[in-house]
Amino acid sequence: MSLPEPTRFTVNGTAHSVPAEPDTPLLYVLRNDLDLKGAKFGCGLGQCGACTVLLDGHAVNACDTPLWAVAGKQVTTVEGLAAGGTMSRLQQAFLDEQAVQCGYCISGMLMSATALLERTPDPTLDQIKEAMDRNLCRCGTQARILRAIQRAAGQGASA
Amino acid sequence: MSAAIKVPPMLSANPRLDRWVKFNDDRTATVFTGRVELGQGIITALTQIAAEELDLTFEQVRIVDADTELTPDEGHTSGSRSISEGGSAMRSACAEVRAVLLAEAARRLDIPADRLVVEEGRITGADRIRETTYWNLPHAELLDRAATGQVPPKPVARYTVVGRSARRLDIPDKLTGRPRFVADMKLPGMLHGRVARPPSFGAKLVSIDEAAIRAMPGVVAVVRDGDFLGVVAEREEQAVKARKAMIAGSRWTEQPIPTDAADIYRFIETRDTTDTVIVERRDEAALARAAKTFESRYAKPYVAHASLGPSCALATFDPGRIEVWTHSQGVYPLQRELAEVFGLPVPSVVAHHVDGPGCYGHNGADDAALDAVLLARAVPGRPVMLQWMRDDEFAWEPLGPAMVVKTRAAVDAAGNIVDWSLDLWSNGHTQRPGVVVTTEPSVSLLAAWHLEKPVPRIPQGDPAMSGGGGMARNAEVIYALPNQKVVAHRVEELPLRASTLRALGAYANVFAGESFIDELAEACGADPVEYRLRHMQNPRARAVIELAAQKAGWVSNEKSDGTKGRGIAFAQYKNGYGYIAIVAEVVLEPEFRVMRMVAAVDVGLAINPDGILNQTEGGILQALSWTLKEQVQFDRERILSRDWETYPVLTFSEVPKVEVHLIDRRDEEPLGAGETPTGPTAAAVANALAHALGVRVRELPLTRERIIAALERT
Ligand code: FES
Ligand code: FES
Numbered sequence: 001m002s003l004p005e006p007t008r009f010t011v012n013g014t015a016h017s018v019p020a021e022p023d024t025p026l027l028y029v030l031r032n033d034l035d036l037k038g039a040k041f042g043c044g045l046g047q048c049g050a051c052t053v054l055l056d057g058h059a060v061n062a063c064d065t066p067l068w069a070v071a072g073k074q075v076t077t078v079e080g081l082a083a084g085g086t087m088s089r090l091q092q093a094f095l096d097e098q099a100v101q102c103g104y105c106i107s108g109m110l111m112s113a114t115a116l117l118e119r120t121p122d123p124t125l126d127q128i129k130e131a132m133d134r135n136l137c138r139c140g141t142q143a144r145i146l147r148a149i150q151r152a153a154g155q156g157a158s159a
Numbered sequence: 160m161s162a163a164i165k166v167p168p169m170l171s172a173n174p175r176l177d178r179w180v181k182f183n184d185d186r187t188a189t190v191f192t193g194r195v196e197l198g199q200g201i202i203t204a205l206t207q208i209a210a211e212e213l214d215l216t217f218e219q220v221r222i223v224d225a226d227t228e229l230t231p232d233e234g235h236t237s238g239s240r241s242i243s244e245g246g247s248a249m250r251s252a253c254a255e256v257r258a259v260l261l262a263e264a265a266r267r268l269d270i271p272a273d274r275l276v277v278e279e280g281r282i283t284g285a286d287r288i289r290e291t292t293y294w295n296l297p298h299a300e301l302l303d304r305a306a307t308g309q310v311p312p313k314p315v316a317r318y319t320v321v322g323r324s325a326r327r328l329d330i331p332d333k334l335t336g337r338p339r340f341v342a343d344m345k346l347p348g349m350l351h352g353r354v355a356r357p358p359s360f361g362a363k364l365v366s367i368d369e370a371a372i373r374a375m376p377g378v379v380a381v382v383r384d385g386d387f388l389g390v391v392a393e394r395e396e397q398a399v400k401a402r403k404a405m406i407a408g409s410r411w412t413e414q415p416i417p418t419d420a421a422d423i424y425r426f427i428e429t430r431d432t433t434d435t436v437i438v439e440r441r442d443e444a445a446l447a448r449a450a451k452t453f454e455s456r457y458a459k460p461y462v463a464h465a466s467l468g469p470s471c472a473l474a475t476f477d478p479g480r481i482e483v484w485t486h487s488q489g490v491y492p493l494q495r496e497l498a499e500v501f502g503l504p505v506p507s508v509v510a511h512h513v514d515g516p517g518c519y520g521h522n523g524a525d526d527a528a529l530d531a532v533l534l535a536r537a538v539p540g541r542p543v544m545l546q547w548m549r550d551d552e553f554a555w556e557p558l559g560p561a562m563v564v565k566t567r568a569a570v571d572a573a574g575n576i577v578d579w580s581l582d583l584w585s586n587g588h589t590q591r592p593g594v595v596v597t598t599e600p601s602v603s604l605l606a607a608w609h610l611e612k613p614v615p616r617i618p619q620g621d622p623a624m625s626g627g628g629g630m631a632r633n634a635e636v637i638y639a640l641p642n643q644k645v646v647a648h649r650v651e652e653l654p655l656r657a658s659t660l661r662a663l664g665a666y667a668n669v670f671a672g673e674s675f676i677d678e679l680a681e682a683c684g685a686d687p688v689e690y691r692l693r694h695m696q697n698p699r700a701r702a703v704i705e706l707a708a709q710k711a712g713w714v715s716n717e718k719s720d721g722t723k724g725r726g727i728a729f730a731q732y733k734n735g736y737g738y739i740a741i742v743a744e745v746v747l748e749p750e751f752r753v754m755r756m757v758a759a760v761d762v763g764l765a766i767n768p769d770g771i772l773n774q775t776e777g778g779i780l781q782a783l784s785w786t787l788k789e790q791v792q793f794d795r796e797r798i799l800s801r802d803w804e805t806y807p808v809l810t811f812s813e814v815p816k817v818e819v820h821l822i823d824r825r826d827e828e829p830l831g832a833g834e835t836p837t838g839p840t841a842a843a844v845a846n847a848l849a850h851a852l853g854v855r856v857r858e859l860p861l862t863r864e865r866i867i868a869a870l871e872r873t
Binding site: 020021024025028031032035036037038039040041042043044045047048050077078079081082087091094095098100101102103104105106107110126128129130132133134135136137138139140141142143144146 | 197198199200326327329330331333334335336337338339340342343345351394395396399465466467468469514515516517518519546548549769773774776777778779780781782783784802803804808809810811812814816817
C-alpha cells in the first residue's frame with residue numbers, strides 16, 4: 001500500500017513532513033509519529049482539554065484537529081515551552097506551587113494558560129477561570145492551578 | 160533487653176533487606192516499594208522516610224515502585240494505608256540496613272557503633288579521622304539477610320528530612336511533557352490495540368463480520384474470544400477506526416438491568432439483604448430521658464472514578480511468558496490473576512507499575528492489562544499498546560455503589576442526643592481479588608468473564624470492619640453518645656458493576672451522619688459548632704472543629720439572610736485515621752455556588768506537609784464535584800453516562816477558594832490523608848445549603864432540580 005501524501009507543518013519551531021491520512025487526529029501524529037508525548041488522550045471528543053496544543057498561538061484540542069488543518073501552520077506543544085531546557089515562567093510557577101497531582105491534565109492546562117497569558121498578561125481570576133473552563137482535572141488540582149497561573153502573571157496568589 | 164518491637168506486617172511479608180535497599184556506585188541508594196504512585200505523592204514521601212533513616216540526603220535516594228521482578232509485594236495501594244503500612248515497613252527496613260552497616264563499620268574502624276556518626280552516607284567517629292562510607296562496605300553481602308524488624312527507628316525529634324515539605328519527584332517530568340505515563344511508552348515494533356466491548360453488561364455476541372474488519376487499512380489482527388472483541392493495528396487511528404466499525408458491525412442480545420437511575424433507591428431498599436450490626440451501645444437510663452425523636456433518609460447515587468485518561472496498558476506475549484506495563488494499584492495481585500486466566504505459572508507473568516492518570520480506587524487499570532495481553536496474544540512477540548476509549552471507561556469501570564442511609568435520633572429536654580441509630584443499604588464495595596475466597600478460580604478482570612472459556616467473576620465483597628470497613632466505613636459516629644446502633648444492610652443483587660471508590664461507604668455515611676447532626680442542632684436551636692463540641696470528647700477531633708471554625712470566621716448562631724449560608728462537618732476517617740473538619744460557604748444568588756471551603760486537618764506526623772495539603776485540597780475539590788454534579792445515568796438497558804457531557808464534573812468556574820490548615824502533631828503516628836475530606840465535603844456543603852435555604856436536600860448530588868424540588872415540598 002502506498003503511503004499517503006505527506007503533510008508539512010512546524011512543531012516547536014522544527015519543520016516536519018508526516019505521511020499520514022489527512023483525517024488523522026493531530027494528537028496521534030504528535031504522540032506516535034513525532035514522539036511528543038506531552039499532549040494526552042483524554043476523551044477524543046473535544047471535551048476535556050488533556051490534548052490541548054497551540055495552533056498558530058491559539059489553544060486547540062489536538063484530538064479533534066485533523067492533520068490537514070495544520071498544513072503550513074505552527075504547532076506548539078508542552079515540550080516547546082521550555083526554551084533551551086529552562087522552564088517557562090508558567091511551568092516554573094506550576095513547579096513552585098506544586099500544582100500537580102497525577103499530572104495527566106497538566107500539559108493541557110499549561111497550554112491553555114500559555115495562550116491566555118499571551119493574550120491577557122494580567123488576567124482577573126474570572127478571566128482565568130473562563131479561559132480554563134474547558135480543561136478538566138479529576139484530581140481536584142484546580143485551586144493550585146489557579147494560584148500557579150496568578151503567580152506566573154506576577155500576581156499575589158489570592159485564588 | 161527491651162521488649163520486642165512489633166514488626167511491620169509488610170516487612171514480615173517481605174523480610175529480605177536487599178529487597179528494600181540497594182547501594183549504587185554513585186554514592187546513592189535505591190529503595191524499593193510495593194506501593195504505587197497514583198498521583199498522591201507517595202513515592203516522594205517514602206523517599207523522605209528512607210533518606211531520614213539511612214542518614215542520606217533526599218537527593219541521594221532513588222525509588223522504584225511496584226514491580227513483580229524488583230520490589231516487595233505489598234498488595235494493593237489503597238485505603239490511605241500507604242504511609243501507615245508502607246511507610247512503617249520502609250522506615251523499619253532502612254533503620255535496620257543502617258544498623259547492619261554500622262555494625263560492620265564499627266568493627267572495621269574499631270569504634271563502638273553508638274559512637275559513629277553518619278552524614279550523607281559517610282561514617283565517621285568523633286575524631287573525624289577514621290572514616291568509611293556505606294559504599295566502601297560489602298553492602299551487598301551484608302544486606303543479603305532477613306530483617307529482624309527489631310531496630311528502633313530514629314526518634315522524631317532528630318528528623319531533618321521527614322516533616323518538611325519536599326517537592327514531588329515526578330512533577331518536573333509531568334510539567335515538561337517527558338514520557339512518564341504508561342500511555343507514553345514506546346517499544347520497538349509496537350502495535351496499537353482497541354477493544355470493542357458489548358453494548359451492555361450481560362450482552363452476548365450474536366455475529367460480527369470479522370473479514371470486513373480485517374480488510375481495513377493497517378489492521379493486523381482481529382481478536383474474537385467468546386464475547387470479547389478487539390483489534391490490533393499498525394497505527395493508533397487505524398485501531399480506533401476499526402473499533403468503530405466493529406461496534407457498528409456487531410450484533411448482540413442484551414439483558415435488562417433490574418432497575419434504573421430514577422428507581423435505584425427503591426430498588427436497594429427492597430432487596431433481600433444480609434444485615435450486620437456494626438455497633439450497639441445501650442444505656443437505658445439515657446433512653447428514658449428522650450423528649451423528642453427525629454428521622455431522616457439520605458441517598459447517594461452511583462459515582463464514577465472517571466479518571467481523566469482512559470485505562471491503558473502495554474503488553475507482550477511470548478509462548479509461556481507475559482510482560483505488562485500497567486497503572487494497576489497492585490501488580491502482584493494482577494500477576495496472580497493473569498497467570499490464572501492464561502493457565503501459566505505465576506513467575507511467567509511479569510508486571511511493572513508505570514504512572515497512570517489519577518487513580519481513586521479500583522478502576523479499569525487491571526482490566527486494561529488483561530485486554531492488552533489478550534490482544535498481544537494474537538501478535539506474539541510484538542508489543543501492543545492498548546487504551547480504552549472514553550465510553551469504555553464510563554460504561555465498564557467499576558462504579559462507587561449507590562447507597563441509602565436512614566437515621567433516627569432522640570434528644571432530651573436540653574437538646575442533648577440520648578439515642579442515635581443509622582441504617583444503611585448498599586452493595587458490597589469491592590470486587591478486588593483476595594477479599595472473597597472462592598473454591599473454584601475466579602478473577603476480578605472484566606474480559607476474563609467474556610471469554611469462550613470464561614474465568615468467573617469474583618463475588619462482590621465488602622472490606623472487613625477491622626480494616627475500616629467498606630459500606631459501613633464511618634457509619635458509626637465518634638461523638639460521645641450514650642446509645643448508638645448502626646446496622647449495615649448488604650444488598651447481594653448487583654445492578655451495575657461496582658468496587659472501591661475513594662472513601663467507599665464513608666462518603667454517604669458521613670454525608671448522612673453529619674447532615675443529621677446539623678438537623679438536630681437546628682431543631683434544638685443550637686449552633687452547629689457548639690452542638691458538635693458539646694457531644695465530642697476526643698481532643699484531636701475538637702481541635703480540628705475549633706480550628707476550622709476559627710479560620711473560617713464562624714459566627715455562632717448566625718442567621719442566614721436567605722442568600723448566603725455556611726455549614727460545618729467533621730469526620731475521623733475510618734474512625735482511626737486522619738481528623739478533618741471543613742467549613743463551606745455558599746451563596747444562592749444569582750445561583751447556588753460554593754464560594755469557600757476551609758479545612759483543618761490532623762494526620763499525625765505529616766511526612767511531607769505540602770503533600771498533605773495538596774491531597775487534601777484535591778480531595779475536597781473532587782468530593783465537591785461528586786456532591787454538586789455527579790450521578791451515573793442508566794436506564795434498564797445500559798449505562799447512559801458515556802462522556803463528559805452526559806457525566807458533567809466540576810469546572811474551573813465552579814471552583815471555590817480552598818484553604819487547608821494543618822495541625823502539626825509530630826509525636827503522633829503518621830496517618831493517610833487522601834480520603835479524609837471526602838464525606839465531610841458533602842456534608843459541609845449540604846449544611847451550608849440548608850442554612851441558606853431553610854430547607855434541606857438529602858439526596859446527592861445537590862443539583863438545581865433537587866433544590867427546587869425541596870423548596871416545593873415545603
Ligand atoms: S482528549 Fe482532546 S479534548 Fe479530551
Ligand atoms: S492532576 Fe490528575 S487530572 Fe489533573
